[in-house]
Amino acid sequence: MEPDLENVVLIDETFNLRRQTMETDAELVERCKAKDVQAFEALFMRYQTRIYNFIFYQVQDAETAADLTQEVFFAAWRHLSSLRANEAFSSWLYQIAKNQCRNFQKKRRLKTESLEKSEVLATSATQNVWEIPDESKNPEKLTLSAELQTVVEQAISELKEKHRTVIILHYIEGLGVGEIAEILGISQGTVKSRLARAREKLSEKLAKYED
Structure with a gap:
């Protein structure tokens, strides 16, 4: 079961909310490894803005940054068991974000190159081309x-x-x-x-x- 990151449900119990706010990353990660979805949602609330900002300045597009932020946290949830040092969660999360940005930019470059090649072919096949x-x-x-x-x-x-x-x-x-x-x-x-x-x-x- 993956956490619902698009519609994070706020915990009703004041005690639980306060406890999660006070818990360290390492403590929350330990609970996450036991498939505690609420613990991961707490980490999501703690880091979503930072990760979004980091990605936005890389890709310069709000919608893309939001999508990649979601992908970062889904990847973190799926691979959390591979994190050996729970206290290193934030560094590990930024590494995932960095890789997501790198993969996105690589795909964007390939797409741009493909479009440019298509435009060259189209121009070559057309005798009367308006150049603006x-x-x-x-x-x-x-x-x-x-x-x-x-x-x-x-x-x-x-x-x-x-x-x-x-x-x-x-x-x-x-x-x-x-x-x-x-x-x-x-x-x-x-x-x-x-x-x-x-x-x-x-x-x-x-x-x-x-x-």
Whole structure:
């Protein structure tokens, strides 16, 4: 039986709700391994916003982020028995989210490449093709009055994956260097180096929006 993550039912008993709120991740995970659905719903409520935000900044689409968030938690429920250290649940969950994003982006790239090939074939087979110039590729055509939030999100999405991930985890999710190192399986020194490089790249991208 899988937990109903789309319609999480709030627990009526005040005592049970308070207990689940106070329980550590490790305690809730232990109950989950015994197929306690309510314990997993408590973990879902605890982490859904963080995981959604992490995914959203990777894929830049609210609906896709919501769908992938659901997939992350379903995958976590199905494979929870493979988690050896219950206290490492949050790091493990972010690893699942990172892999979901990577798989999605790979599929999106393949789909885009397939569509581009189809367009090339269609153009080759057509003698009279109307070509409309894409002015959006011209930086001077960008609307400088766009909200800062949108500008920052776009700049983050354009970073390389390794830089984008550490920026999201550190500045948006609020995780420390040690936690990020554990999630990504790299040294703390590498995390610091990537953060420095990511900040440098963001500064370059955002410089043109400064007055």
